[in-house]
Amino acid sequence: MSMSYVIKEGISGFRRTPLASLTAVIALMVSLILIGILARFYYSAYEIGTTIRNDIEIEVFLQDVPEDRRRVIRGELQALPIVDELTYISKDSAAAVFRELFGAEGTPLSDLSFLPASYRVRPVADVPADTLVRYLSVVRDIRGVDEVSFNIELLRLIDERLQTVLLVGGGLGLLILFTAMILVFNTIRLTIYAKQSIIRAMKLVGATNGFIRRPFVMEGILQGIIAGILANGLVLLFFTRILPYFIPQFGVIPWPFGRWYFLAGALMGLSVVMGLLGSRWAARKFIKDATLS
Amino acid sequence: MTSEQAEDTAVISFDGVSVTYESRLVLNQVDFRLRNGEFVYLIGQTGAGKSSFLKLIYREVLPAEGRVRVDEYDLGKMSNRQVPFLRRKLGIVFQDFQLLPDRSVYENVAFALEVTGNSGKFIKQRVVEVLSMVGLSNKRNQYPAELSGGEQQRVVIARALANEPRIMLADEPTGNLDPDASASIMELLQQINNRGMAVLMVTHNYDLVRQFPYRTIRINSGKLQDIPQSKIIAAAKR
Numbered sequence: 001m002s003m004s005y006v007i008k009e010g011i012s013g014f015r016r017t018p019l020a021s022l023t024a025v026i027a028l029m030v031s032l033i034l035i036g037i038l039a040r041f042y043y044s045a046y047e048i049g050t051t052i053r054n055d056i057e058i059e060v061f062l063q064d065v066p067e068d069r070r071r072v073i074r075g076e077l078q079a080l081p082i083v084d085e086l087t088y089i090s091k092d093s094a095a096a097v098f099r100e101l102f103g104a105e106g107t108p109l110s111d112l113s114f115l116p117a118s119y120r121v122r123p124v125a126d127v128p129a130d131t132l133v134r135y136l137s138v139v140r141d142i143r144g145v146d147e148v149s150f151n152i153e154l155l156r157l158i159d160e161r162l163q164t165v166l167l168v169g170g171g172l173g174l175l176i177l178f179t180a181m182i183l184v185f186n187t188i189r190l191t192i193y194a195k196q197s198i199i200r201a202m203k204l205v206g207a208t209n210g211f212i213r214r215p216f217v218m219e220g221i222l223q224g225i226i227a228g229i230l231a232n233g234l235v236l237l238f239f240t241r242i243l244p245y246f247i248p249q250f251g252v253i254p255w256p257f258g259r260w261y262f263l264a265g266a267l268m269g270l271s272v273v274m275g276l277l278g279s280r281w282a283a284r285k286f287i288k289d290a291t292l293s
Numbered sequence: 294m295t296s297e298q299a300e301d302t303a304v305i306s307f308d309g310v311s312v313t314y315e316s317r318l319v320l321n322q323v324d325f326r327l328r329n330g331e332f333v334y335l336i337g338q339t340g341a342g343k344s345s346f347l348k349l350i351y352r353e354v355l356p357a358e359g360r361v362r363v364d365e366y367d368l369g370k371m372s373n374r375q376v377p378f379l380r381r382k383l384g385i386v387f388q389d390f391q392l393l394p395d396r397s398v399y400e401n402v403a404f405a406l407e408v409t410g411n412s413g414k415f416i417k418q419r420v421v422e423v424l425s426m427v428g429l430s431n432k433r434n435q436y437p438a439e440l441s442g443g444e445q446q447r448v449v450i451a452r453a454l455a456n457e458p459r460i461m462l463a464d465e466p467t468g469n470l471d472p473d474a475s476a477s478i479m480e481l482l483q484q485i486n487n488r489g490m491a492v493l494m495v496t497h498n499y500d501l502v503r504q505f506p507y508r509t510i511r512i513n514s515g516k517l518q519d520i521p522q523s524k525i526i527a528a529a530k531r
Contacts, residue, residue, distance in 0.1 A: 005407055016395060197391065197393060197394075198393055200391060201391050201392075201393055201404070202404075202408050203377075203380070204380065204385050204391065205380070205381070205404070205405035205408055205409065205452065205453075205455070205456065206377045206378065206379075206380035206381035206383075206408070206409055206456065207377060207408035207409065208374070208377045209377075211377075211408055211410075212408075291353055292348075292351065292353055292385070292387075
């Protein structure tokens with residue numbers, strides 16, 4: 001089959017049914033704008049949550065143990081799979097930190113030697129709270145460890161919130177995608193319905209269903225490309241001009257994975273795939289059911 | 294001609310074919326042969342089953358029982374994927390012209406060749422050939438709305454001829470035409486038949502059948518009957 005025929009027919013589909021094609025493009029574009037805006041907000045919320053979570057540290061306070069025991073404890077801590085970074089805080093450093101934190105209010109306590117030495121542990125990112133809790137009991141049992149301090153409630157709260165963000169965001173995204181697919185499917189079906197005479201004529205002269213379908217799928221892809229370009233332009237405009245103008249503090253929220261073009265690329269890809277699937281789905285059914293007389 | 298010879302040269306054959314629509318028997322144990330290069334009229338009252346008869350041939354309907362063969366295809370055994378290839382062996386002409394209104398005469402004919410995957414050079418050559426065959430070379434750039442009914446039907450015939458089918462199926466091709474245009478379409482079909490193509494034509498127009506006499510069969514109560522020419526003449530006089 002001639003590719004030029006498919007492209008020519010795909011493009012001329014716009015000319016022949018401009019209103020239906022425009023409706024399909026607008027339906028797709030609106031869905032993509034919603035998905036794009038939601039994606040950036042949800043990504044930011046997720047990233048902020050993850051950053052806070054990763055900042056939570058475990059403090060392992062030591063008894064007054066000799067230097068060689070302290071080294072053994074360090075070795076045992078490093079061997080744990082949950083440990084990413086380990087920092088030793090000596091008694092002197094602890095006193096300095098105390099003074100820095102409390103300033104003049106700390107002066108009545110002229111002797112800060114009661115502050116124990118400790119290891120500050122940064123856990124490996126994304127370790128589930130339950131796993132951390134399990135290992136914390138292992139840490140407590142290490143000989144020479146006096147106390148383990150860790151804000152497990154905060155971690156659990158953040159995990160819960162992150163999960164909610166993911167579930168609600170994912171659910172909303174899927175819902176929008178599904179609605180968009182139905183919209184695109186129906187609008188493309190309308191454009192195909194408007195072309196039933198051409199489908200009948202094609203069947204009449206012996207065109208295969210695949211051949212009849214290809215220009216419609218090409219048209220769907222083109223609709224996807226146009227909707228993707230328009231949606232990307234509007235999403236960029238929203239985040240770079242409209243949102244900072246009305247709510248300046250939102251101007252600093254990060255782009256997913258740090259660069260605008262990741263979101264733009266994802267939206268464009270999604271748009272093309274939706275145009276392709278919507279048109280293929282609609283065309284397949286309609287062409288299969290079309291009769292000659 | 295023996296039945297075996299007829300089988301050898303038959304481009305369409307029905308053996309004990311029955312068709313039912315919503316439990317109504319439209320065709321009942323029908324046998325039929327259309328031989329290579331033959332011209333046959335199919336007549337019958339409205340709703341008698343003429344269109345179903347044609348639908349069986351281009352496989353829009355499958356028989357409830359019996360066997361339909363078209364050229365080398367056994368229609369009961371062929372897959373849906375093969376149907377387009379069967380239809381390329383058939384030139385199909387309907388009463389409503391089914392032309393694409395936003396394409397010129399040339400494009401309407403070329404379209405039939407494009408969808409069957411022919412090269413651009415061949416398409417140009419073949420379209421010129423078939424348009425000259427139907428006498429429309431000078432109208433190639435006009436659009437269907439700018440043509441008379443007879444001319445539109447000629448474009449449909451040109452489109453049907455483009456892929457050089459072995460059989461022409463015409464479902465009331467003169468149904469929307471005045472007598473002069475009808476006669477001219479009949480002459481065209483006659484010329485096509487004279488070139489060796491088998492023609493099966495559904496019609497209500499007994500005048501045409503009388504004017505251009507060929508084997509005529511009638512569908513009546515689900516059965517096929519061969520009608521002698523004398524009866525046609527008598528019917529036309531009435």
